[in-house]
Amino acid sequence: MGRVHFYLRERIEDVKRRVLYESYEARKLPPWERVVITWIVLFTFWVLVAGWGRVAHLLIAAVVTLLIAVIMRDMLTEDIRRRGHLLTKSLYIFLFVVPQYLFIMVFRLIESNLRVVRNVILLDITPGIVKIEADLYSDTGLTILANSITLTPGTLTLDVEKKLGKAHLYVHWINVETLDGERAGRIIKGDLEEWLKKIFW
Structure with a gap:
């Protein structure tokens, strides 16, 4: 049996x-x-x-x-x-999604730099590793998301784990604000993942 x-x-x-x-x-x-x-x-x-x-x-x-x-x-x-059609798809990606993604990324970089400076000056640092779930599953989408998280000061993507239909990122966070994976994911990923989901699956 x-x-x-x-x-x-x-x-x-x-x-x-x-x-x-x-x-x-x-x-x-x-x-x-x-x-x-x-x-x-x-x-x-x-x-x-x-x-x-x-x-x-x-x-x-x-x-x-x-x-x-x-x-x-x-x-x-x-x-x-x-x-959609190839032309509309290409124009949408290159003229709308990519510039807005870069715009969001610039603001995230500025915000993260200011937060890290504040944490260092006030010595308010509680580092740790959190596991967050990604809504993306494709290799390219996950790679860009992981690199975007790493580029923002205070966070570093250590590993990507892919199982059947699910993907998780292990992120070193300079100041762990919450141990809840869902809330931590919202704080760390912000709007970046939503824009990437418009291009990648």
Whole structure:
């Protein structure tokens, strides 16, 4: 009986894993959209670094970045949510979401710096490690969230733990305000995760 129970539990976990994987695969962009978005990012970066130059240089840049985009399309865009037309999606991400995310990040940096300075001057430091749950699950989304938390003074992401359908971050916090994981997550993540969820799953 025990062996049958173990086998059934293993089969159920396997089915859950397969369903979760298929749901994540269904959210991904089609390959040609991934190539186009990667090409736009690479070509824009090339123009910003090298300048406009001659038409021949721009043509070479367009061809080279297109070849790189075809080969490396999954590195930048595999975790982007599938929603809407390619043009509206690209404009929404690059002209609306990314600038607002950077704007929020600047304010978070200023706020965190002031808080750390206050804690150091008043010697009001109670460091600790807290475990917070992330609503993101994709590798790119979690990486950007973890790096954003690390960039803000007073917090340092130590580890990311991914289990079936859930992800947790272990964060070293210079002044632990609460031991409740949900409230700590709201304080540490702020609005950053909500903006990342508009791009990544």
